[in-house]
Amino acid sequence: xxxxxxxxxxxxxxxxxxxxxxAAQDKPAKLKIGFVYIGSVGxxxxxxxxxxxxxxxxxxxxxxxxxxxxxxxxxxxxAERSIEQLARAGNKLIFTTSxxxxxxxxxxxxxxxxxxxxHVTGYKREPNVATYSGRFYEGRTIQGTIAAKMSKxxxxxxxxxxxxxxxxxxxxxxxxxxxxxxxxxxIKIVWVNSWFNPGKEADAAKALLDQGADVIMQNTDSxxxxxxxxERGALAFAQDSDMIKFGPKAxxxxxxxxxxxxxxxRVRAVLDGSWASADTWAGLKDKMILMAPYTNMPEDVKxxxxxxEAGITDGSIKPFACPIVxxxxxxxxxxxxxxxxxxxxxxxxxxxxxxxxxxPGK
Amino acid sequence: MPFRLERRAEPATAMVALSPLIAVxxxxxxxxxxxxxxxxxxxxxxxxxxxxxxxxxxxxxEIAVKxxxxxxxxxxxxxCYRANVWNIGAEGQLLIGAMAGSWLAVATHGTNTGPWxxxxxxxxxxxxxxxxALIPALCKxxxxxxxxxxxLMLVYVAEFALxxxxxxxxxxxxxxxxxxTAEFDAAATMPLLIAGSRLHAGVILGVLLVIGAAVLLGxxxxxxxxxxxxxxxxxxxxxxxxxxxxTLTTFAISGALAGLAGIxxxxxPIGHLQPGISPGYGFTAIxxxxxxxxxxxxxxxxxxxxxxxxxxxxxxxxxxxxxxxxAKVIQGVLLFYVLAxxxxxxxxxxxxxxxxxxx
Numbered sequence: 001x002x003x004x005x006x007x008x009x010x011x012x013x014x015x016x017x018x019x020x021x022x023a024a025q026d027k028p029a030k031l032k033i034g035f036v037y038i039g040s041v042g043x044x045x046x047x048x049x050x051x052x053x054x055x056x057x058x059x060x061x062x063x064x065x066x067x068x069x070x071x072x073x074x075x076x077x078x079a080e081r082s083i084e085q086l087a088r089a090g091n092k093l094i095f096t097t098s099x100x101x102x103x104x105x106x107x108x109x110x111x112x113x114x115x116x117x118x119h120v121t122g123y124k125r126e127p128n129v130a131t132y133s134g135r136f137y138e139g140r141t142i143q144g145t146i147a148a149k150m151s152k153x154x155x156x157x158x159x160x161x162x163x164x165x166x167x168x169x170x171x172x173x174x175x176x177x178x179x180x181x182x183x184x185x186x187i188k189i190v191w192v193n194s195w196f197n198p199g200k201e202a203d204a205a206k207a208l209l210d211q212g213a214d215v216i217m218q219n220t221d222s223x224x225x226x227x228x229x230x231e232r233g234a235l236a237f238a239q240d241s242d243m244i245k246f247g248p249k250a251x252x253x254x255x256x257x258x259x260x261x262x263x264x265x266r267v268r269a270v271l272d273g274s275w276a277s278a279d280t281w282a283g284l285k286d287k288m289i290l291m292a293p294y295t296n297m298p299e300d301v302k303x304x305x306x307x308x309e310a311g312i313t314d315g316s317i318k319p320f321a322c323p324i325v326x327x328x329x330x331x332x333x334x335x336x337x338x339x340x341x342x343x344x345x346x347x348x349x350x351x352x353x354x355x356x357x358x359x360p361g362k
Numbered sequence: 363m364p365f366r367l368e369r370r371a372e373p374a375t376a377m378v379a380l381s382p383l384i385a386v387x388x389x390x391x392x393x394x395x396x397x398x399x400x401x402x403x404x405x406x407x408x409x410x411x412x413x414x415x416x417x418x419x420x421x422x423x424e425i426a427v428k429x430x431x432x433x434x435x436x437x438x439x440x441x442c443y444r445a446n447v448w449n450i451g452a453e454g455q456l457l458i459g460a461m462a463g464s465w466l467a468v469a470t471h472g473t474n475t476g477p478w479x480x481x482x483x484x485x486x487x488x489x490x491x492x493x494x495a496l497i498p499a500l501c502k503x504x505x506x507x508x509x510x511x512x513x514l515m516l517v518y519v520a521e522f523a524l525x526x527x528x529x530x531x532x533x534x535x536x537x538x539x540x541x542x543t544a545e546f547d548a549a550a551t552m553p554l555l556i557a558g559s560r561l562h563a564g565v566i567l568g569v570l571l572v573i574g575a576a577v578l579l580g581x582x583x584x585x586x587x588x589x590x591x592x593x594x595x596x597x598x599x600x601x602x603x604x605x606x607x608x609t610l611t612t613f614a615i616s617g618a619l620a621g622l623a624g625i626x627x628x629x630x631p632i633g634h635l636q637p638g639i640s641p642g643y644g645f646t647a648i649x650x651x652x653x654x655x656x657x658x659x660x661x662x663x664x665x666x667x668x669x670x671x672x673x674x675x676x677x678x679x680x681x682x683x684x685x686x687x688x689a690k691v692i693q694g695v696l697l698f699y700v701l702a703x704x705x706x707x708x709x710x711x712x713x714x715x716x717x718x719x720x721x
Contacts, residue, residue: 074641077631089680349539
């Protein structure tokens with residue numbers, strides 16, 4: 001039995017080796033592009049949006065590219081192997097689409113200098129590792145404006161994922177915008193310490209509604225909170241992708257991460273040889289983030305939201321316009337002239353005045 | 363119930379030995395059917411899963427790296443399970459071990475420590491894992507509490523403790539508030555067996571532990587005690603074996619091995635402490651322990667086989683675009699067949715008389 005199995009195995013191996021080498025000779029070299037996903041392509045949130053961009057690449061470049069993705073790759077010891085497997089399989093451009101892949105991406109990049117890497121939301125770069133992220137706080141400014149207009153009780157419920165600067169700046173931007181409409185507005189925050197955990201997200205939404213919130217914002221990836229809000233007659237904002245299917249009566253709008261323009265540009269750069277490591281941080285202006293249609297709100301709020309969106313896009317509205325006062329009542333240094341500069345937003349680790357909470361671990 | 367299970371008077375010895383192999387064979391047949399249902403060539407898919415990873419040194423190294431924590435934990439668990447006590451919380455013991463060992467690495471970060479650092483981290487990790495495993499063991503013998511529930515619930519406690527540490531006191535000050543410690547210094551990381559690969563010294567340690575456990579079980583009085591207490595508790599009582607002490611011993615050993623596996627993962631392939639350091643090794647190791655029929659040497663084989671499904675699953679995703687969930691389905695199907703084979707070899711299925719009348 002053993003011998004027979006070995007023989008079969010060898011035959012299979014030989015057959016496959018023959019097939020692949022023949023295929024390699026026939027076709028012109030395609031650019032192989034790999035993607036590492038933290039969730040599944042069907043999460044209707046973060047990973048779904050990255051996969052939409054992958055599909056756009058296939059549509060745009062057709063035969064010139066071949067894409068492969070690995071989904072549900074955990075950020076622990078498996079990440080480095082997954083990335084390296086893609087590099088070994090001949091992928092010359094690899095998108096690693098979660099912050100937690102940062103060190104693994106850097107490690108593999110050092111081993112494969114001829115492979116180009118694109119890492120989302122990270123801050124470590126190499127000559128062959130570029131980073132990119134969206135200015136998600138711009139969307140929060142619009143959401144905060146709408147929330148303050150729509151909340152009858154004056155309480156916003158906020159589902160926090162992980163207290164990193166991106167999320168802290170989102171909370172601050174929301175409240176700063178909301179305070180302009182209603183200076184007495186309150187924001188209640190529940191941390192679920194995860195980017196994607198539908199069960200916990202649903203529990204958090206229920207807890208926030210029970211505590212008197214009537215508009216839910218979330219920095220987590222699933223549509224669970226949207227569904228709860230819809231069931232309980234509350235309002236909510238979508239995260240990463242349009243969740244209107246899950247909350248036809250609840251969804252006000254949502255910040256959609258739109259990676260397609262960036263991904264197309266980066267693939268084009270590799271194809272024409274102009275790719276270089278860079279740090280890209282783009283927002284509404286570059287369409288890296290988009291707003292879902294404004295729904296379930298009266299016309300005047302719709303108009304206010306659209307005006308805010310236009311203002312951020314043309315630069316006349318600055319989400320972090322000075323003066324900004326922190327929780328202790330101290331005015332924050334204004335490094336960008338009339339607004340906080342990018343480094344202050346990227347490293348944001350304080351709450352603005354009016355948030356009745358403490359940053360976890362601080 | 364139309365059917366009932368009846369214990370066979372004498373299960374066939376050959377079948378008992380062959381059972382895991384039959385389970386593996388049935389799994390492969392089932393997989394082939396699943397691949398065909400997905401519209402993939404079953405032979406090509408099986409080849410990518412099980413043969414291709416064995417044909418290049420990189421994949422072989424990665425299989426060893428992946429199998430190492432699984433085997434280490436499963437060997438410890440097998441001692442517990444043989445003694446008929448149920449440690450389900452190896453995942454928590456792994457995390458506690460990882461935290462305890464990392465404490466030294468974090469505390470000495472940036473200072474020039476000697477070669478004692480890494481061994482001290484490993485010892486600390488093992489000790490902390492053992493102590494953490496003693497909590498459910500003590501609750502069981504002192505209060506009659508269920509060790510299954512307590513060890514399982516302590517997993518969540520450990521997860522939250524890890525969350526707290528990496529988000530709070532141990533967070534990398536230069537890390538923009540992201541929940542991770544600074545990268546460990548070179549003195550605090552596992553030495554590599556092959557430069558440029560991820561094959562670390564922990565793999566050798568894992569093999570040594572397998573041999574140690576095999577000797578313990580097969581050649582020592584303690585091993586005999588474990589087997590007797592598990593198989594015939596009353597006989598063990600008459601022989602003067604103390605079941606309570608054995609509960610403590612086996613829990614401590616399995617906790618120590620899980621803790622050791624945890625700190626090795628952190629000091630090896632990961633290189634820093636962060637949430638999500640284990641993709642469920644403590645739970646997957648339970649499958650490994652049973653697939654290896656609680657025998658250390660067979661556990662080594664089972665661990666390597668399971669690691670192969672992970673690596674092969676990844677390569678199948680790349681080469682054939684087979685969904686990643688397939689690897690999990692395979693592991694589930696495998697456990698199902700192992701348990702089913704064992705049941706059907708030890709028991710026979712009988713139709714009940716009542717049902718026959720009704721029919």
